[in-house]
Amino acid sequence: xxxxxxxxLILIGLYGVLTRQNIIxxxxxLLVIEYGIHLFLVLQGYRTGGTPPIxxxxxxxxxxxxxxxxxxxxxxxxxxxxxxLGVLALMVALSMRIHERYGTFDIGKIKKLxx
Amino acid sequence: xxxxxxxxxxxxxxxxxxxxxETPNMLYSVISVGAVGFLLAIVFLFLSAPDLAITQIAVEVxxxxxxxxxxxxxxxxxxxxxxxxxxxxxxxxxxxxLAIFTAGMFAEFxxxxxxxxxxxxxxxxxxxxxxxxxxxxxANIVTAVLLDFRGYDTLGEATVLFxxxxxxxxxxxxxxxxxPDDAAQPADTQQEDxx
Amino acid sequence: MSSPQETxxxxxxxxxxxxxxxxxxxxxxxxxxxxxxxxxxxxxxxGVIAAAAFVLVMLAEGEDAALKTYSRKAASTWDxxxxxxxxxxxxxxxxxxxxxxxxxxxTSESARLTLFSGGIIPLCNVGIGLKVCSSLYLVTFVxxxxxxxxxxxxxxxxx
Numbered sequence: 001x002x003x004x005x006x007x008x009l010i011l012i013g014l015y016g017v018l019t020r021q022n023i024i025x026x027x028x029x030l031l032v033i034e035y036g037i038h039l040f041l042v043l044q045g046y047r048t049g050g051t052p053p054i055x056x057x058x059x060x061x062x063x064x065x066x067x068x069x070x071x072x073x074x075x076x077x078x079x080x081x082x083x084x085l086g087v088l089a090l091m092v093a094l095s096m097r098i099h100e101r102y103g104t105f106d107i108g109k110i111k112k113l114x115x
Numbered sequence: 116x117x118x119x120x121x122x123x124x125x126x127x128x129x130x131x132x133x134x135x136x137e138t139p140n141m142l143y144s145v146i147s148v149g150a151v152g153f154l155l156a157i158v159f160l161f162l163s164a165p166d167l168a169i170t171q172i173a174v175e176v177x178x179x180x181x182x183x184x185x186x187x188x189x190x191x192x193x194x195x196x197x198x199x200x201x202x203x204x205x206x207x208x209x210x211x212x213l214a215i216f217t218a219g220m221f222a223e224f225x226x227x228x229x230x231x232x233x234x235x236x237x238x239x240x241x242x243x244x245x246x247x248x249x250x251x252x253x254a255n256i257v258t259a260v261l262l263d264f265r266g267y268d269t270l271g272e273a274t275v276l277f278x279x280x281x282x283x284x285x286x287x288x289x290x291x292x293x294x295p296d297d298a299a300q301p302a303d304t305q306q307e308d309x310x
Numbered sequence: 311m312s313s314p315q316e317t318x319x320x321x322x323x324x325x326x327x328x329x330x331x332x333x334x335x336x337x338x339x340x341x342x343x344x345x346x347x348x349x350x351x352x353x354x355x356x357g358v359i360a361a362a363a364f365v366l367v368m369l370a371e372g373e374d375a376a377l378k379t380y381s382r383k384a385a386s387t388w389d390x391x392x393x394x395x396x397x398x399x400x401x402x403x404x405x406x407x408x409x410x411x412x413x414x415x416x417t418s419e420s421a422r423l424t425l426f427s428g429g430i431i432p433l434c435n436v437g438i439g440l441k442v443c444s445s446l447y448l449v450t451f452v453x454x455x456x457x458x459x460x461x462x463x464x465x466x467x468x469x
Contacts, residue, residue: 002118004221005125009132011210016136018206024141024185028148031178032132035155039125042162045240048117048228052163053256054350055248068256069163070230070240075260078166079272082354082442085174086279089449092185093283096456165350169342173358177446180365184454252428253347261352262434269434270400273393273441280389280445287456 006043010036023095023105027088034084038077045070118227120161128154141186149179166257319372328370335363343439347428353435357442364447373455385448392440399430399437 013036016029050069055061095105102110128151135147152175159168225234232240243260253259261269319325339360346352368376426432 002122002125002227003224004218005122005129007214007217007221009125009129011214012129012132012136014213015206015210018209019203020136022141024182025136025144027185028135028144028182031148032135032151035128035132035151038167039128039155039158042159042164042167043121043227045230046162046228047230047233050163052165052350053244054165055254055256065244068244070232071243071256071260072240074164074167074257075265076268077164078170078257078261078352078354079269081167081170081174082358083272083275083279085177085358085446086276086283086449088178089181089446089453090279090283090286092181092453093286093449095185096453096458097286100458166352166355169351170355170358173355173362176362177358177365177450180369180450181453184456251431253431255347255350255352257350258347258352258431258435262431263429266400266434269438270396273396273438276442276445277389277393280449283449284452287452 002043003040006036006040009039021106021108023098023107026107027091027095030091031084031088034080038080041073041077045073117161121158124154124158124161128158145179145182145186148182149175152178166255319375320370324370328366332363332366335366336360339363339439339443343435344432345425346435346439347431348425353438354442356435357439358446360439360443361446361450364443365450368451368454373451376451380447382448382451385444385451388440389444389448392437392442392444395437396434396441399434403430 010033013029013031013033016032017026020026020029047067047069049067051064051067053068053071053074055064098110099105104110131147131151131154135144135151138144138147152171156168156171156175159165159171230240232238232244243256243264247256247259248254251259251263253263339356339358339362341356342349342351342359343353343356346356364376364380367379
């Protein structure tokens with residue numbers, strides 16, 4: 001049930017990328033796809049009644065081993081979030097440059113203008 | 116209990132995403148995508164991922180700053196608003212077909228709450244959890260995985276971030292018009308002609 | 311054509327609050343970077359929070375104040391130094407023990423769960439934190455300080 005909701009989020013982002021006319025709307029839809037993918041990866045690693053994967057001196061080691069959630073998807077998603085921000089900066093820079101060149105954000109009008 | 120809360124929050128995220136994509140006013144769109152990001156940070160907290168929640172909140176703040184700058188020009192020209200065009204109907208049909216064909220895959224998933232490391236005893240996560248503190252000396256197993264067990268991936272991530280920032284800075288570089296730099300102007304117009 | 315908000319910052323109330331708050335945000339970011347091997351966080355999260363402190367200075371007090379706090383040249387220097395520090399740790403692993411990224415500085419067992427433990431991990435965290443903070447501050451500054459200027463405006467006065 002929850003995986004299908006997460007997939008629905010990704011599909012909504014995909015629909016936005018395909019149908020929007022404004023470049024910034026396309027960038028926003030790409031952000032929504034990214035959120036959906038990060039959520040999906042972290043959902044895979046959850047264990048029922050789980051605790052964060054951090055060793056504390058006050059808990060029993062064996063109990064913690066039985067209850068901790070998966071640390072591997074969390075590590076991968078952590079780098080992915082920061083890379084997503086860098087790529088967003090690059091996309092926004094390109095959109096601003098396109099706006100300077102063509103005077104508009106509308107991709108319908110950009111396709112018609114020649115250089 | 117946790118699953119119910121996550122389902123409710125994901126439904127709110129879906130509503131926020133639909134608002135962000137459909138509304139023609141760009142400011143509302145940016146605010147909605149910010150709301151989706153903050154809801155995602157709360158979902159990360161419920162999934163016992165505190166590192167991700169901290170990072171997601173901080174990244175969302177900077178995302179909002181960048182998007183607000185991008186939509187600040189020319190009065191935030193609104194998105195064109197045709198109700199149903201052929202392109203939209205075709206895209207919607209394609210997305211629905213994709214959903215139908217992949218719906219069968221959700222029956223094959225393990226149920227929510229049983230990760231891979233529970234079902235396979237030789238999964239790498241079990242090794243990371245068991246020997247993390249002794250072998251690396253770090254109590255935060257996520258940091259131990261990122262910087263010791265999988266250090267190569269972090270090196271690659273630093274490289275990707277570096278290249279993205281260099282790209283963003285180079286795209287926006289412009290020869291200043293105030294400087295008496297005549298050599299720059301012909302080169303600039305030459306590039307415009309070759310495009 | 312820049313609006314006064316962009317060069318001189320925001321109103322007096324925002325500026326006063328910013329003077330008090332920016333130190334706390336930067337300190338919090340540094341704490342998350344340094345304690346990354348003990349509490350949730352690490353180099354990435356701490357770097358983004360430290361960048362947010364500088365972005366706050368840029369938004370609230372204007373771009374000139376932000377450049378005085380952390381100039382572009384300094385930001386790009388610290389950015390490269392951060393990545394070089396991280397890479398140096400990996401190469402030192404080869405030099406000491408023949409394996410790339412080897413954790414050659416394992417500390418004693420009694421020092422577990424304290425600040426000075428974890429071998430090269432805190433140093434790698436510092437390198438990554440420097441890199442992420444400087445990169446994000448630099449790119450946000452350049453994008454926000456960019457003055458919109460259509461290309462057709464410049465073609466009229468071409469030589």
